[in-house]
Every structure is written in C-alpha cells, then in structure tokens.
Amino acid sequence: MTIRAAVRGVGHYLPERVVxxxxxxxxVDTSDEWIRSRSGIERRHFAADGQTTSDLATRAAQAALADAGIDGSQIDAIIVATSTPDLTFPSVATMVQAALGITRGFAFDIQAVCAGFVYxxxxxxxxIVSGQATRVLVIGAETFSRLMNWQDRTTCVLFGDGAGAVVLEAVEGTGTTADRGILATDLNSDGRYKDILYVDGGTxxxxxxxxxxxxKEVFRHAIEKxxxxxxxALDRAGLTPEDVDWIVPHQxxxxxxEGxxxxxQVPMERVVVTVQDxxxxxxASIPLALSVGKQRGQIKPxxxxxxxxIGGGLAWGSVVLRW
Structure with missing residues (x-):
C-alpha cells in the first residue's frame, strides 16, 4: 500500500476591488497597452483598507473546506505560504486556525515568495506520507499591493492580492502513476541571486x-529554471511532458x-492561465489558478x-499531481 496526498477540495477568494x-x-507613465503587451495582465484585485492577508486566507480556506465537504475540526495541520503576513509573528496560519475555530493540530507559515505554495x-x-497528518489545509495568500513602490512603473502594475487553498488528505494508492494525489516534487534555491528580486525592508x-x-534578469532565470x-519532477514520477493534461504555472x-x-513542448491549450485577471x-497564484481552472471545467478528476x-531567493520548484 502506498499513501498519497490527494486533493479533496479547492477554493479561492479575491478582494472586491478590481483595478x-x-x-x-x-x-505612473504607463498605459493599458504597455502593461498588456509586456505582462498579459489586464486587471488585478486589491485588498480593502483594514483587510489583511489572514482575512483573505480564511475566506479561501472556508471555500476549500466547503468544496471538500468537511469542517475545520477534521483538519490536522494548516500551512500558509505568504510573504505578506499580518504581523512579523505570530504566523498567518495560526490566525486562520483561530478564525476557523480549530483548537487542535498545528499551524505554520512558509516563506518562499512566489514559490511558496509549491514549497x-x-x-x-x-x-501526510510520514503519517504525521491525515488532512492538511494548504493556503497561498498575499496582499502584495502593500509592498509596491507606486513610482516604479515596472513593478507596481504587475502585482495583485488574493488567496487560494486546497485540502490535502491521505488516500491509499497502488504506487503507480495512475494514483490520485502528489506523485513527485522538486524544490530548489540559490541565494546568489537574492539581489534581482527582493523587498528592501525588514528588521x-x-x-x-x-x-x-x-x-530582465528574473525573466532570464525563470524560463530555464x-x-x-x-x-x-516528471522524471521522478516516471512521466513525460506528453502525459501532462495541464500545466498550472505561477501566474x-x-x-x-508561454516560454x-x-x-x-506543451501547447498553450494545456496551460491554465489566469494572469490576465x-x-x-x-x-496565491497557483491555488487561485487551480480553483478557477476547476470552476471553468478545465481541471477534471x-x-x-x-x-x-519561481520567486525571490531565488527559490523555485514543482509538483506533479493527479487530480
């Protein structure tokens, strides 16, 4: 018997304000055409005044739990990937735990910037595979609008706020690539490149x-890595790009x-794209895309x-999963 971590539910939340x-x-000196041509972005959502990352994360978690058909009492652990926590500490994950009324298990944050959800x-x-948890709520949540330099047209137009979540649970598999759940992972980082993407604040x-x-430097590293x-990750799973139904990339x-x-060698028709919205x-971008992809009818069992x-660090990685 092989234990796999399979997706039982998925959900997301976007702030009401559309920009x-x-x-x-x-x-700034920019235009709709300039932004679209260089990024593909047409709009984004910004959190309201007083609306925090934990607020967004909680709403996404509630949507994922509803999709899974379970309540918070059945969750053993909460992991929140974020670079924009409400406070330096405690973790956003413990705030979500409290907001959901969960008084058991454990909760913690992971900081790997844009690669955070993959990590x-x-x-x-x-x-799950080690037996320390049966159900884990995994959330990506950000309020990146609070980190923007509004005089820098090359960055301030690119980012938005939102949250996405999945409920992972232990299921029995056969040990083959036909199993539902996570089949392989690959994580990497290289701190030599920290100066090409960072936030100039902190302790x-x-x-x-x-x-x-x-x-330009981030772009150069991104496609290759x-x-x-x-x-x-596909090699580790014993699979090839030809086996892939959907790439769900960081948006x-x-x-x-596209690169x-x-x-x-996967056509764009097999890529879930939400960056325009x-x-x-x-x-938050991958779990948002997972949830939207399911809603659209793209991602199927x-x-x-x-x-x-890939994100600041540089940190990058991938996950192969059967839905």
Whole structure:
C-alpha cells in the first residue's frame, strides 16, 4: 500500500476591488497597452483598507473546506505560504486556525515568495506520507499591493492580492502513476541571486520596504529554471511532458508562461492561465489558478497536473499531481 496526498477540495477568494490597467495611467507613465503587451495582465484585485492577508486566507480556506465537504475540526495541520503576513509573528496560519475555530493540530507559515505554495505542498505531502497528518489545509495568500513602490512603473502594475487553498488528505494508492494525489516534487534555491528580486525592508531597516526587481534578469532565470524543475519532477514520477493534461504555472507574466510551455513542448491549450485577471499574486497564484481552472471545467478528476513556480531567493520548484 502506498499513501498519497490527494486533493479533496479547492477554493479561492479575491478582494472586491478590481483595478484595471487604466487606473495606473494617472500615477505612473504607463498605459493599458504597455502593461498588456509586456505582462498579459489586464486587471488585478486589491485588498480593502483594514483587510489583511489572514482575512483573505480564511475566506479561501472556508471555500476549500466547503468544496471538500468537511469542517475545520477534521483538519490536522494548516500551512500558509505568504510573504505578506499580518504581523512579523505570530504566523498567518495560526490566525486562520483561530478564525476557523480549530483548537487542535498545528499551524505554520512558509516563506518562499512566489514559490511558496509549491514549497507548502511539498511539506504537506511529507507530513501526510510520514503519517504525521491525515488532512492538511494548504493556503497561498498575499496582499502584495502593500509592498509596491507606486513610482516604479515596472513593478507596481504587475502585482495583485488574493488567496487560494486546497485540502490535502491521505488516500491509499497502488504506487503507480495512475494514483490520485502528489506523485513527485522538486524544490530548489540559490541565494546568489537574492539581489534581482527582493523587498528592501525588514528588521535590518525597521521599515516594511518596497519590492525591487530586475525584470530582465528574473525573466532570464525563470524560463530555464521552471522548465528544468518541471521535467525533473516528471522524471521522478516516471512521466513525460506528453502525459501532462495541464500545466498550472505561477501566474507572473504571460511571456514566462508561454516560454516555459514551449520549452516543455506543451501547447498553450494545456496551460491554465489566469494572469490576465489576477496579476501576479505571488504564493496565491497557483491555488487561485487551480480553483478557477476547476470552476471553468478545465481541471477534471484523473487529470495529470504540473505546478511550477519561481520567486525571490531565488527559490523555485514543482509538483506533479493527479487530480
């Protein structure tokens, strides 16, 4: 018998405020056409004043639990991937735990920026396979609008806020690639590249700081590393790109998404794309895309998915999962 970590439920939440590209024309030298042509983004959502990352995470968690048909009392662990916590500590995950009325199990955050949800899935998988948990709520949630430099037109137009969540649970498998659940993972980082994508604040400065990015350098690393990590995870699972039904990528930039799919020789018709509606929501982007992809009728039971992401660190990785 093989234990797999399978998706039982998925859900998401987006703040009510929708921000079209045209809103940025009044504050920086940009245009709707400029933003679309370079990123594929048409609109994004921004959290309301007083609305926190834990608020978004809780709403997404509630949606995933409802989709799974269970309540919080059946959850053993909560993992939240975020780079925009409400406070330095305690973790967002413990705040979600309290908001859901859960008084058992354990909760913690993971910080791997845009790769956070992939890292969180890999850790949740390890908890389930090792027997430390039966059901894990995995959430990606961000309020990146609070980290923006509104004078930097190259970054402030790219990011949005939101949250997505999945309920993973232990299921019995046969040990073959036909099993439901996570079949393989691959995680990587290389701290030599920290200066091409970072936030210039924290305990060293006493400020929250703003996001700083060398776009061309990030783009150069992204396509190569994303395609490589996806192929590595598929190899570990004993599968090939031809077996993939859907790539569900980090939604950072349509050119990165297209470039990665091309390197993997997977047509764009088999890629779930939501960047046009959400912008880059960092750790929230993959679970948002999973939830929207299911709602659209794209992702169906038995489909083979590859999720891949790269973020500051640099940190990157991928997960192969059968829905």
């Amino acid at each position: 079209p590209n045209s809103e940025f024309e009044a504050i 969180a899935l890999a850790n949740a998988n390890a908890l 060293s400065t006493g400020t929250t700081g703003h996001l700083v990015m060398e776009g 994303l395609a490589e990590t996806a192929r590595t 950072a930039n349509i050119r990165i998404i 990665t799919a091309k390197r993997m 959400h912008g880059n929501t960092s750790a 038995g489909d083979l998915l590859v999720m891949e992401a």
